[in-house]
Amino acid sequence: MKPGASVVDLAAAFEASPNPYLLLTPDLRIAEVNHAYVEVTGARREEILGRPLFTTFDAGPGEDAPENVRQVRASLEKARDTRQRDHLAVVRYAMPRKLSDGQEVFEERIWSATHTPVLNAEGDVVLLLQHTMDITDLSPAIRTDEPTTALDALIGGSVLRRAQSVQEDNRRLESERNRLVEMFMQAPGFVAILTGRNHCFQMHNDAYSQLIGHRDIAGKSIRDALPELVGQGYHEFLDTVFETGEPYEGRESLAKLQRTPGGPLETLYLNFIYQPIRDEADAVVGIFVQGHDVTANVLATQRQKLMIDELNHRVKNTLATVQSIAIQTARSHVDPATFAATFQSRILALSHTHDLLTRTHWEGADLRAILEHETEAFGPTRINLNGPATALPPATALSLGMIFHELATNAAKYGALSTPDGRVLIDWSLADQRDRKLKLVWREIGGPKVTRPDRRGFGSRLIERNIRHDLAGEIDLVYASDGLIAELTVPLDRTPAP
The missing domain is CATH 3.30.450.20 (PAS domain)
Incomplete structure (x- = not known):
């Protein structure tokens, strides 16, 4: 058989079939109809080809017409969109009929339809095939112009009712399925x-x-x-x-x-x-x-636990620091009045550094801000600060705040800041950017002559303990004749001591 012969045979079979067939384009325009379809609808082929299906056959002016059109359209679109055959067991759809006097009326009909998608080699829908059967004769209530026997009423009415019941059940199930799928797709989880x-x-x-x-x-x-x-x-x-x-x-x-x-x-x-x-x-x-x-919730819980652990650690360290300050201050101050003044000043220094850290949510504090606070009582003309912006980790900031407070207090009592012309020069720099180290020099000039003390007071012990133990750094106190020089080196990128 020649390749073209099968096409001719199929076209001939389509035309000769006693069953009504309609071919539609995917946008639901009439592409072709066979002779049986023309006979059952009374339409003229040349008048309907290329026209939209529901413009050509609109189901008439009846109240149920829009719903009947909706059912047929929905079935065709479902077959097109799912690429699966769809059945309409029973559907009412009025058709136009011309009377002998030429007047056009709509005649109520009942149909059973099957809609089948026609796919190309790529699996795309190129046509829709509608196979319809006029089952109006199964409904005695429709055939008002013909005598109805008891058997017709019993069998025909029963068959139609069963078909309608099955279709309504299927439609209800399809509607419920669609609602479930919609809920499924919109679920928040x-x-x-x-x-x-x-x-x-x-x-x-x-x-x-x-x-x-x-x-x-x-x-x-x-x-x-x-x-x-x-x-x-x-x-x-x-x-x-x-x-x-x-x-x-x-x-x-x-x-x-x-x-x-x-x-x-x-x-x-x-x-x-x-x-x-x-x-x-x-x-x-x-x-x-x-x-x-629940990633956000888990991470928030982990952050909260970390913050609580960190808070517990800081509270313990702060209480230990306060306890140490109280004990050491009491040892060097027999008089309660001088003890209270000295102890209060040291606690205030600690408190101020806490305030600086709180402003940054305990992410760190700026070195210059700490130095400015601890020396602000002496005015900017007597304190010379020179160095780059330096962010200090929380533990380092607390320790250096206490150290600068002790240095400033000693300078005010015994050093350069105890005389009108004395000054303090503070220079700092950062060395080794891969493993940062802070190098700071506190130099006093213009004050009284300085000599090494006979014994170490609490301030000296606090400075050395904070630098060497808490900060793992080094400090060198030089008692030069023209003023104290404190040279300290502190690593900034280390895990703080517990």
């Missing part, structure tokens, strides 16, 4: 339906798609769709649920997912449940996946 032993994705909602980076996973097994989950336990959980029929629930489970093409694995925390899906024989045929991304 992620949802997916996996089918078969390989856990192939049959359906998933937008939240699930967002969770996995909007990958194309439809029809794929979970091992192919999400290969990065290998070794994380999730595939094994699914296998166990399918085999045992027992659900599995995960709480704040860590998962590493690739959420951008070629991107790194991102750490997420998930609450989820794997629920087995059973068929009518109670056999497991799939798994329902439902859950929520």
